[in-house]
Amino acid sequence: MNNTTVVIKYGGHAxxxxxxxxxxxxxxxxxxxxxxxxxxxxxxxxxxSALLQRLNIESRFENGLRVTDQPTMEAVEMVLCGQVNKAVVASLAAHGVRAAGISG
Incomplete structure (x- = not known):
């Protein structure tokens, strides 16, 4: 498996x-x-969902997809870029894995 890169999905529930x-x-x-x-x-x-609830922003879904108006998008960015991404990188680094978070 030389030069192989595997993409791994790490779900929010996990x-x-x-x-x-x-x-x-x-x-x-x-x-x-x-x-x-x-x-x-x-x-x-x-x-x-937890942050939206704390901010009193109602989550709305259509066909299983979150509807992202401007206030929702700002909350999504705060969570994914400012919280989750950093936590994943920190956890990997604590286990000796060289990791960098990318968002955008």
Whole structure:
């Protein structure tokens, strides 16, 4: 598997469970030790919903997709860029994985 990069989806529900967070970071540390390349694409739906609730912004979904008006989009960016992305990078780094968060 030389020069192979695997894309891994890390769901927001898994991020709410500390034991799963640790297992995820441990598994990726093992992959990194074997020189496997990977990109983590994270979710954050539950975290977004929680912030919207705290901000009294009503979540609206159409056909299973969140409707993102301007106030909702600002909350989404705060959660995904300012909270979730940083937490994922910090967790991986704590397990010896070189990681960088990218947003935009």
């Amino acid at each position: 991020m709410d469970k500390p034991d799963l967070c640790t297992a995820f970071a441990t598994d990726l540390a093992q992959l990194a030790a074997q020189h496997m390349g990977f990109v983590v694409v994270h979710g954050g739906g539950p975290q977004i």
